[in-house]
Amino acid sequence: MTEDVPLPLSEREAMVMAGEMDEYLNGGREPDERFHEIAAALSAVGAKAALLQTANQARIGQPYEMSRFAPRLSEEEIEFLRTFYGELDEMTPNGLVHLMPWLEGDEGPDWGSAERDAFAAGVADGLLTLSDEGVGGGQYLLPERVRDFANGLPVEDWRERGLLDSRAKGVRSLNWLADAEDFARLLQHSDPGLHGGTEFSANVTLSTGHHLGHNDLAITQDREDAIGSLLEVTTRNESANHAVLTGGIEHPAARVEDSRYASEHMPDFGENRDALAGLYSHDWRDDGEAVAGLTDWITEFAKGTPGQAQMAGDATVGLMETLAGEADDRPFHDTQHQSDTNYQLAVTEVNPEIAESLTGIYLTYLADLTLHAESSGYDTIESGPSSLLLHEPSDKALFIDDATKERFVQLLIADVDSADFVTSSIEALEIDIINAALDSPHPEALRNAGNTTGGMRTIIHDAMIHEFEDRTGTARKRRTKRPLGGRRGSTSGSP
Structure with a gap:
């Protein structure tokens, strides 16, 4: 046929x-x-x-x-x-x-x-x-x-x-x-x-x-x-x-x-x-595998045709902004499920398959997350070549403001397996940035490399600190202490 x-x-x-x-x-x-x-x-x-x-x-x-x-x-x-x-x-x-x-x-x-x-x-x-x-x-x-x-x-x-x-x-x-x-x-x-x-x-x-x-x-x-x-x-x-x-x-x-x-x-x-x-x-019994289909396509489309890459970028902007929430309204960080030490689990802890899908998206756009942005979008880079280390002028890239980056990364940090990928990816990213700076003909490249790696380190550090505070009750008094990176505990309110 x-x-x-x-x-x-x-x-x-x-x-x-x-x-x-x-x-x-x-x-x-x-x-x-x-x-x-x-x-x-x-x-x-x-x-x-x-x-x-x-x-x-x-x-x-x-x-x-x-x-x-x-x-x-x-x-x-x-x-x-x-x-x-x-x-x-x-x-x-x-x-x-x-x-x-x-x-x-x-x-x-x-x-x-x-x-x-x-x-x-x-x-x-x-x-x-x-x-x-x-x-x-x-x-x-x-x-x-x-x-x-x-x-x-x-x-x-x-x-x-x-x-x-x-x-x-x-x-x-x-x-x-x-x-x-x-x-x-x-x-x-x-x-x-x-x-x-x-x-x-x-x-x-x-x-x-x-x-x-x-x-x-x-x-x-x-x-x-x-x-x-x-x-x-x-x-x-x-x-x-x-x-x-x-x-x-x-x-x-x-x-x-x-x-x-x-x-x-x-x-x-x-x-x-x-x-x-x-x-x-x-709390899906398959750990969120079916729901992860909502986002699993993004990593493939990000490497596809220009139209597919635009779709993936726009979807990622919407996804990150939605999941990040606001400072006082974060339903994806604070679900109705609780750990065995009585703190509220993030969706990535409740459903590890969702965490895996989101981590794949994070790794796909990791280089783009080094770009400074006042607002979010998927658009053409307008910076001059002297300020770029991992991109070329006129590239299409994901622009995400720092507050959204940090709250999105916190969701990944909440899951122990995703947290390992996040921390190891930063080390690999720093090597790429430094190598790009050393190969650059622009004298300010090394300074830009320092600012870029420092900025990403700050985002990861802040995400880890906020997750720790959420778990220990520094930010939310109703929670009790559990070491950062501990494994998912039992949940209540599950069907």
């Missing part, structure tokens, strides 16, 4: 296939060769979309005037998906969000595991394809109940629909997370090389963070594993991750008028920072 060859699909074919699939789903017809043809047709559209997404990867970060010429699915292929999924959502008892519990339960069709897996894979791939603006789709084309889920709205009539598993009246965040578990069981069948649309992926990621951070909810391991697999799917889309980190996409509750968001039992869906705090502060 090639990405520029149209598939023989249409709205009419979608109606025919949906009608036939209804017979299979209600037990009136046993899965046969035609059943597998329908599942294969959905997978074929997904496979073509995956090829298009790969071909369009180099266009990420380009201006709209250029990216709008990227190859897409045909209008007939998109209309096929829209029609088929609209019909399928109506013919299944509880819609596509809750397809898998029904499909695998006693009331579902009497299929073997091979038929269920083939059908689920085709449905999952087609849904992600239909949601993707980059191939001609979009969230607005998805069935209404899927859009509601992505937008953070739990199913209202769960009792009437028999969706009683781990749901409760008035606990709407818990109920949405139950919906998320159901939907994750479908999307985990999707092709790992296929991603959903930017709006859809960002909305689901933000909704997950807001609901996780809303209440101290008891979440079973199976549910947490499912939500982690859902985040693995939504963070495949780097443009969506970029939008979450930079604020390019806010949660729909901040953009639309909908009375369903006004319930007292719903999150307030405030800033993206609140959603990120919910994701990072949760």
Whole structure:
């Protein structure tokens, strides 16, 4: 298959296939060769979309005037998906969000595991394809109940629909997370090389963070594993991750008028920072591996095309500013989890996989962090060559103000493994700076080298001192002493 060859699909074919699939789903017809043809047709559209997404990867970060010429699915292929999924959502008892519990339960069709897996894979791939603006789709084309889920709205009539598993009246965040578990069981069948649309992926990621951070909810391991697999799917889309980190996409509750968001039992869906705090502060049993997908792409993109490097730089600015917080408002440094010596753990201690991802970003931009900046951004260097040691004039670089640097580094210092990387990286950085100064033809280079290394040493030193003060109670009297660099203790408030 090639990405520029149209598939023989249409709205009419979608109606025919949906009608036939209804017979299979209600037990009136046993899965046969035609059943597998329908599942294969959905997978074929997904496979073509995956090829298009790969071909369009180099266009990420380009201006709209250029990216709008990227190859897409045909209008007939998109209309096929829209029609088929609209019909399928109506013919299944509880819609596509809750397809898998029904499909695998006693009331579902009497299929073997091979038929269920083939059908689920085709449905999952087609849904992600239909949601993707980059191939001609979009969230607005998805069935209404899927859009509601992505937008953070739990199913209202769960009792009437028999969706009683781990749901409760008035606990709407818990109920949405139950919906998320159901939907994750479908999307985990999707092709790992296929991603959903930017709006859809960002909305689901933000909704997950807001609901996780809303209440101290008891979440079973199976549910947490499912939500982690859902985040693995939504963070495949780097443009969506970029939008979450930079604020390019806010949660729909901040953009639309909908009375369903006004319930007292719903999150307030405030800033993206609140959603990120919910994701990072949760004590994940996988140590935050799935959530780390939100940032793992940055180190690769930083070395990619100019457009990708710009995306990575902008995302890093948003990430560092968000995580740094303010002097009196630092939810990422002070989570609700406590160590065995009664001080509040940072997100990097709660979830070491997040610490590893953030440390990778720190090391990627370490040379840029030596640059003096009054404000933050990813921009062109305007300094003259005599003041530069690790850069060239007109290079693009990350500019971060010193206060943000120090608070970001403190998060890394809080985790013992990351702290080792931070301290050793400074020693290697100093050698690079001194060597560059010795090779420089500019007489002031050695003085600049001293100022640069001294400035970085000060940032690391201040971060270590502030972390020590936070732990010993010098800055916060409620904490008791624990030596800096000690290992993560037990937590309270964990699900």
